[in-house]
Amino acid sequence: MTHANGKALDGKVVLVTGAGGGIGRALAIAMAASGARVVVNDIGASLTGDATGLNPGQQVVEEIRAAGGEAVHNGDSVADAAGAQRMVDLAVETFGRIDCVVNNAGILRDRIFHKMSLDDFDSVLKVHLYGAFHTSKAAALHFKEQGGGSFVHMTSTSGLIGNFGQANYAAAKLGVMALSKSIALDMQKFNVRSNCIAPFAWSRMTSSIPTETPEERARVERLKQMTPDKIAPLAIHLASDAAAGVSGQVFAVRNNEIFLMSQSRPLRSVHRSEGWTVESVASHAIPSLRASFFPLDRSGDVFCWDPV
Incomplete structure (x- = not known):
């Protein structure tokens, strides 16, 4: 469902966090082009979350305005509830309402697990998971009162599947998925929707991938085809009234592919009427279930073909 002039987000007000670059920037610009008035949030930080002093979010606002759109900049951190x-x-003060929150802001502090510090873990959780909670909670009361709204949260296959050196990021991103599902369940009676996108896109968040061998360099060149703007059509749809029946889902976008990701459900069971002992678990339960065990896959093992 679109409005008279055919723009999917006409009349909508959208907050995009971490919108100074990469996926957030692409989403903010595309949503504005689709008729939304946009709050562009970015603290102007490096990939690890350290302030850079630059103001990329304001630059995105100027780009949107130059194209005839409406936007305003906010420089707060999502890790701070206030x-x-x-x-x-x-x-609400600038545009009169809020209709969609895109939880995109993120940082990386990659470390192999036994070397990961408390600060490495805490800082990543604070931005990704607490950040998604803080912005969602701030918008939830407005959504409830107006009888509608949409959350679009960025998750990652590092959390949904697994990856090396990212225990902090993976824990946060799987947490975001559970947060989204809980919001969808709790707020469905108010016509509020909540969905996740696991984006594959070349950005600062993936630019740390090693390029030491010809194979690695070739892979990075393929990844660079997966531009951030590829994520925008799905995100715009999820923010629009046309997605009225879509909530509690987890999607992935990889170049020109859109995936619906699985959610945890029982795979198989084994039963003993007399109950279990340690010995029967070892001799019966584990051998019976082993055929359905998951391998120690990383995201790249599951998404193992070139994007098209």
């Missing part, structure tokens, strides 16, 4: 509240307040 900052997240200010983002939502800015949307």
Whole structure:
């Protein structure tokens, strides 16, 4: 369902976090082009979350305005509950309402697990998981009162499947999936929807991939085809009224492919009427279930073909 001039997000007000570059920037610009008025949030930080002093979010606002769209910049951190509240307040004060929150802001602190510090873990959880909670909570009361709204959360196959050196990021991103499902369940009676996208896109978040061998360099060149703007059509749809029946789902976007990802359900069971002992678990339960064990896959093992 679109409005008279055919733009999917006409009349909508959208907050996009981490929108100074990469996927967030592409989404903010595309949503504005689709009729949305956009709050562009970005703290101007490096990949690890350290302030850079630059103001890329303001540059995105200027790009949107130059193209005839409406946008305003916010420089707060999603890791701060009061900052997240200010983002939502800015949307309501500037544009009169809030209709969609895109939880995109993120940082990386990759470390092999036994070398991961508390700060490495804590800082990543604070931005990705707590950040998604803070912005969603700030918008939830507005969504409830107006009888509708949409959350689009960025998750990752590093959490949904697995990856090396990313225990902090993976824990946060799988947490985001569970948060999204809980919001979808709790707020469905208010016509509020919540979905996840696991994006494959070349950005600062993937630019740390090693390029030491010809094979690695070739892979990176293929990854560079997966531009951030490829994520935009699905995100715009999920923010629009046309996605009224879509909630609690997890999608992935990989170049020109859109995937619906599985969610945890029982695979198989084994039963003994007399109950279990340690010995029968070892001799019966584990051998019976082993055929359905998951291998120690990484994301790249599951998505093992070239994007097209």
